[in-house]
Amino acid sequence: MSIPASHDSYPYQQELIWSRSERTIARTAFDAALGRELHEVIQKTKQMANGIRQSADLWDLEHYLTRRRKEIDRKYDYRYSQLTQVFGRLLYEKRLREEELSGLREDKLKSIRSFARFLAEDAAA
Amino acid sequence: MSIPASHDSYPYQQELIWSRSERTIARTAFDAALGRELHEVIQKTKQMANGIRQSADLWDLEHYLTRRRKEIDRKYDYRYSQLTQVFGRLLYEKRLREEELSGLREDKLKSIRSFARFLAEDAAA
Numbered sequence: 001m002s003i004p005a006s007h008d009s010y011p012y013q014q015e016l017i018w019s020r021s022e023r024t025i026a027r028t029a030f031d032a033a034l035g036r037e038l039h040e041v042i043q044k045t046k047q048m049a050n051g052i053r054q055s056a057d058l059w060d061l062e063h064y065l066t067r068r069r070k071e072i073d074r075k076y077d078y079r080y081s082q083l084t085q086v087f088g089r090l091l092y093e094k095r096l097r098e099e100e101l102s103g104l105r106e107d108k109l110k111s112i113r114s115f116a117r118f119l120a121e122d123a124a125a
Numbered sequence: 126m127s128i129p130a131s132h133d134s135y136p137y138q139q140e141l142i143w144s145r146s147e148r149t150i151a152r153t154a155f156d157a158a159l160g161r162e163l164h165e166v167i168q169k170t171k172q173m174a175n176g177i178r179q180s181a182d183l184w185d186l187e188h189y190l191t192r193r194r195k196e197i198d199r200k201y202d203y204r205y206s207q208l209t210q211v212f213g214r215l216l217y218e219k220r221l222r223e224e225e226l227s228g229l230r231e232d233k234l235k236s237i238r239s240f241a242r243f244l245a246e247d248a249a250a
Binding site: 042 | 163166167170171173174175177179180182183184186187190191194
């Protein structure tokens, strides 16, 4: 059976539906990965600060913080329309283990794995 | 005797001439104040970094560093045309002791003290 092509009559055709239990799993996994990444930035910041000897080290720390803030802002986008890409990237970066996503339906997991694979292939190219 | 008003014929009329020995004194005082201010930022940064508990503290540190970098860039302007204002501000902020400027000619000291006084009066107004 072919799927009608009109976006008007099937506006959500491409969007995955996240059930209530899936939303809980997603939120938990998302927050855990974000918490770990922030913890990493905190540790690195303390380490860089301890090593500051001269003014150039100060501005290196400033630029590190600016760069990491922007990366984190961009990466952790909790919109359901973005979430499979977000999780795919986190899997690819090994910031999330696949077990943390268990309980999501296969349609999500397939899309998440596929995006992780795409990033890996893209990096290798 | 009146001073001719034309800027063309007396282009340097308002500019102070810094002798070689005055330049040495100025450079030393300037570098000492800058060094002290940077040392202060380094100490404060280490202290803030040690106290980081959550992500908001990270971005507070980032904004502190950005603000201090811009302030310092703006304040420490080693052009002879700016130097009496620079030293005036440093005196006003108690980042420089007047003894560190001793050896400068009275024309510079008068201008420096006058700008420090202006800033003090401006802040009190």
